[in-house]
Amino acid sequence: MQKVISKIGLGVFTVFFLLFVSTVFFGDYQLTETGVGLRMEGQQEHKTLFLSHAAQVIDQTYTNSISFTAALDDAFEKANETIQDTYALSSNTLETIIGEQLNKQFSIQEAFGRLDKEEKRSQWMTYAQWMDGRTYETPEALREDLLLNQENIAEAMIREKGFDQHQIDAWKYALAKEAYKGVIADHAILWFLLIYGGAVLGGLLYMLPLLFTAEGINQHHTFRQSMTYRGVLGIIFGAFLILFYIVLYFYPEHMVPWVRMVDPLSIALKGSEAGPFFLYGWLYTLCVVVMGIRMLIKWRDSKYHKVRTLSVMFFQVSFAFLIPEILQLLNKPYFDFKNIWPLDYTFFFDYRIDQMLSNGTLGIFMLVWGIILVLVGVPLMVYFFGKRWYCSWVCGCGGLAETLGDPYRHLSDKSLKAWKIERFTVHGVLVFAIIMTIGVLYTYFTSSSSFLGINTYSLRGVYGFLIGSIFAGVVGTGFYPMMGNRVWCRFGCPLAAYLGIVQRFKSRFRITTNGGQCISCGNCSTYCEMGIDVRWYAQRGQNIVRASCVGCGVCSAVCPRGVLKLENSDEERFNTPILIGNDSVELPH
Structure with a gap:
């Protein structure tokens, strides 16, 4: 039964x-001129430019998002070509300037003073200042510099008057949501339920x-199931997760029906329609709650694990999902009070700081709270409780890993090679985050976008793309069925690296071993989600001193001999040699 x-x-x-x-x-997708006006309200110049090139899109019906967004791309491209043509030199003008300015001191007044349009003339006079007074001996060299200026002017004018790639991505999603028509848009609540x-x-x-089933750990054919041991079903599920994150981060216009489905919930919570990341927050929270119930059933004989599971469920539902949305309803900044820099890598970005400073007492509290957590909260809490207080009890990434990812915890690689890669990558990301943040703050206080010769805006963009999107999302979650449930926490999370450094060298918390009792069954290593070969330590009677240990306690729970114990004690206790075996061999810490 x-x-x-x-x-x-x-x-x-x-x-x-x-x-x-x-x-x-x-x-279907059908965009009207009125709809464009609603989405581009307050952007009259952009609206006019787009509509002048969108005749093939307006009032046309598209049966899928792919063909619709392709038509939008074409309209945006034509709009930008108009901007480029407006400021470009005609081939005749270009050759005339080359003929007149060759083998003499280049004069921007002579070269561009005759351009027909004042704004075009002004841009060329500004951008070509560096050419003034130079002597060009070959037409190729002069043509190259003129075309370089033309390219720079085109890029600047597209940013100012046209649509750069960031704007195109944002408008495509907004217009796709406006254009979407169908049963889900008409009956969102019904479909949601x-x-x-x-x-x-x-x-x-x-x-x-x-x-x-019997209380306690039971593998339930984990190593035989296709879903949980790198079989076809597991690969399919992993592929779906990877595809979901790619679409979420880079092509959200293709998930508009899913977003429309959660609009009623978003309106109820924050008073406005949902966006792609509201959908993501809802799905994330739902997975933590439902799979958290599974964990409560699975660990019903362990008070520690039940409380720990209830903790991550509580923090995800309240601090990560409900409170930030309700803050927006009150016209306050979106803020996750449990998210800590450098995991929250945008915390010190200029727009975040300005947003907090402009929101009075609450905004100042948010800023001070975030700084105190980094400088005082982390080292103090790790000293008393280890990194488990955050990674296993509070963190949303850890919460998803411990619930949705739990069936895959045994897939984490325990090899020495994996450990070496782990130490290099996780600390490398931490260093990257620190350098990026220093650059961002340098720009904020000096208004200079260059730090040590590096463009800080490019630096934050690279970090956001490679670490914030690809590593944390696409790889960190999408690779659950292939590499275990703590891929991001183990190999990429900069906060985990920071917590681990403190725990390794200054903490009262350790997983200790009762030397001589280990029977080498391997349960502890099998179930360690952080890739620690716990059995290696247990066989030698050594405490688990690895910085990556998140103190989940599963190794202790699955040990049939009670060898492993989660312990908060005086630091001196952990440096005491442990006696094992009949010969009482002393092993150093």
């Missing part, structure tokens, strides 16, 4: 999951039989 219930639950979940995925193909209600029901039914 239990297997029947489980199979029914899996079937129900699969049906509604596939229905959820398929809804991105529901509905149907799909999410059905998926949650199926998930709960699937895990219900766990209540009737």
Whole structure:
């Protein structure tokens, strides 16, 4: 009977999951001039420019987001070409300037003073200042510099009057959401309740039989299942996660039906329609809660793990999801009070600082709170409780890893090679975050965009793309079914590196061993999500001193001999040699 219930639950979940995925193909896209006006309200110049090149898009019906956004791309490209043509030199003008200015001191007044349009003339006179007075002996050299100026002017004017890539990406999503028509847009609440209600029901039914299994750890054929041991189903699930993050970060216009589905929830919480990252926050929170229930059932015999699971569920629901949205309803800055720099790598960005400083007492509190957490909260809490206080009890990344990612914890690589890579990458990301933040603050206080010869805006862009998006999202979560549930925490999280350094050298917390009792069963190493070969330490009676240990306590819970213990004690206790075996061999710390 239990297997029947489980199979029914899996079937129900699969049906509604596939229905959820398929809804991105529901509905049509039809953009009207009125709709453009609504989305580009207050942007009259951009609106006029776009509409003058969007005749093939306006009032046309597209059956999918791919063809619709392709038409938008074409309209934006034509608009930008108009800007480029406005400020470009004609071929005749270019050759005339080359003929007149060759083998003499270049004069910007003579070269560009005759340009027909005043604004065009002004831009060329400004951007070509560096050419004034130079002597060009070959037409190729002069042509190259003129074309370089033309390219720079075009880029500047596109940023000012046209659409740069960042603007295009933002407008494509906004216009796609405005243009979307269909059953989900018309009945968002009904679809929301149907799909999410059905998926949650199926998930709960699937895990219900766990209540009737024996308490304690049970592998339940983990190493034989396709989903949990790098089989076809696991690869498919991982591919879906990777694709989801790529679309979320870079092509959100293709998930508009999913976003429209959560609009009613967003309006109820913050008084405005949802965006792609509201959808992500909702899905993230739902996964933590539902899979958290699974963890509560699985660890029902362990008070420590039940409290720890309830903690990550609480912090995700309240601090990471509800409070930031309610703050927006009150016209306050979006702020996750549990998110700490450098994990929250944008905390010291200029727009964030200005936003907090402009929001009175609450904004000042947010700024001071964030700084105190970094400088005082982290070292103090790690000293007393180890990095587990954050990584296993509070952090949203850790919360998802401990709930949704728990079925994959045994896939973490325990090899020495993996450990070497881990130490290099995680500390490398921390150094990158520190340098990037120093550059950002330097720009904020000096208004200079160059720090040690590096453009700080480019630096933050590279960090956001490589670390914030690709590493933390696409790889960090998408690789759960291939590399285990703590890929980001182990190899990339800069805050985990900071916490680990403090824990390694100054903390009262350790996982200690009861020397001589280890029977080398390997349970501890198998279930260590951070890739620590715990058995190696236990066999030698050594305490677990690895900086990466998040103190989840699973190794202790699955040990049949009680060898491992989570302990907060005097630091001297951890430096005492441990006696093991009949010969009482002393091993150093």
